Amino acid sequence: xxxxxxxxxxxxxxQSSSNLAKLLSQxxxxxxxxxxxxxxxxxxxxxxxxxAQCRGDVTPKECSSCITDAxxxxxxxxxxxxxxxIWYDYCFLRYSKDNFVGKLDNSYALFFYNLxxxxxxxKSQAVKPRSKGIxxxxxxxxxxxxxxxxxxxxxDLAAIDCAQCLAIxxxxxxxxxxxxxxxxxxxxxxxxxxxxxxxxxxxxxxxxSIAGASEATSMVAVIRS
Numbered sequence: 001x002x003x004x005x006x007x008x009x010x011x012x013x014x015q016s017s018s019n020l021a022k023l024l025s026q027x028x029x030x031x032x033x034x035x036x037x038x039x040x041x042x043x044x045x046x047x048x049x050x051x052a053q054c055r056g057d058v059t060p061k062e063c064s065s066c067i068t069d070a071x072x073x074x075x076x077x078x079x080x081x082x083x084x085x086i087w088y089d090y091c092f093l094r095y096s097k098d099n100f101v102g103k104l105d106n107s108y109a110l111f112f113y114n115l116x117x118x119x120x121x122x123k124s125q126a127v128k129p130r131s132k133g134i135x136x137x138x139x140x141x142x143x144x145x146x147x148x149x150x151x152x153x154x155x156d157l158a159a160i161d162c163a164q165c166l167a168i169x170x171x172x173x174x175x176x177x178x179x180x181x182x183x184x185x186x187x188x189x190x191x192x193x194x195x196x197x198x199x200x201x202x203x204x205x206x207x208x209s210i211a212g213a214s215e216a217t218s219m220v221a222v223i224r225s
Contacts, residue, residue, distance in 0.1 A: 002186060003086040004108055005078035006096075012080050015046045016097070023095055024071040027052040031091075032064040035132070036155045038101045048082075050095040053154050055191075056134030057201040058090045066091035087186045092154070094188060104161040105188045106168050123166045126151045126190075127159040136200050149194040157189050165190035 012020060019042030030037040031052040038051040052070070054063035070086050070093040078084035085094040085108070094100070125135030133153040140146050151169075153162035169185040169192040177183030184193035193199070 001073070001086065001088050003074065003077045004084065005081045006083035007081070010082050010097075012082055013046065016042065016048060016082070017080070018042075019046055019048050020075070020095065023048050023050045024075070026050070027093060028064075028068050028071050031067045032060040035060075035063055038156055040099070045097075048095050048097055049099045049101055050093070051101055051154060051156060052091065052093040053133075053152075054091040055089070055150075055200075056132050056152055057136065057150075062090055067093060085188060087191075092186075092191065100188070102156045102158075104157060104165060106165060107188075109169070109172070109185060109187045122149055123151055123163065123170065126153055126166060127163050129159075133157075133162060138198070145196065147194055147196060148198050148200065149192075150200045151190065151192045153190045154188075162190065166192060 023039065023041040026039050026041065027037055027050050030039070031054065035056060035058075036051075036053040038049075040047055040049045042048055052067050054066060058066070066088050070088055070091055074084050074086045074093060074095070077086070083096040083098070085092070122135035122137045125131050125137075126133055133155050134150070135152070136148075136150040138146050138148045151166050153165060157165065165187055169187055169190055172185065173183060173192075176185075182193075182195040182197075185191070
């Protein structure tokens with residue numbers, strides 16, 4: 001899990017805080033059905049905009065659990081903030097006083113690493129309408145070594161913006177994840193991850209224990225353009 005709280009001097013007033021509670025409630029209730037939901041709550045200067053999305057290969061139950069926890073944690077970790085985002089392995093949630101839905105935003109990013117390289121061929125999958133923003137695959141590097149990769153864009157982005165977000169994320173991998181065996185980049189509009197073990201569903205049963213044992217990661221950098 002990772003979060004970003006916009007730490008400017010602005011704080012939510014009581015009405016905006018009430019709208020945030022309504023917004024998060026809508027995201028919790030509506031997101032699991034389709035795995036994605038964007039909405040707003042309130043009017044005028046107190047209006048807040050929100051978006052939540054689950055990873056495309058998780059079940060509605062797992063999605064619901066992740067979004068519920070994300071909504072709880074984002075208010076605990078970013079109390080009173082008018083702009084916040086939180087990333088989990090299974091989901092992403094964001095809210096802001098500015099209407100960001102449908103707009104590409106690469107101003108902030110988090111990079112995590114374990115230790116490798118990236119298979120970027122699956123980016124083309126994510127921009128196809130039927131894919132719901134997700135692409136995943138695997139490639140054998142040797143008879144004994146397979147690399148697994150997953151990319152996903154939030155569904156409010158146009159195909160061209162999805163492709164741009166993924167290109168920027170993958171382009172930054174050599175700077176932050178060089179010679180590492182696993183890495184993930186978390187942007188507001190897209191997510192890219194690769195590992196040397198299967199981590200997306202369906203998991204390969206022979207390697208599931210390796211995946212569970214290798215989840216620990218370290219944060220490398222927060223990028224602001």
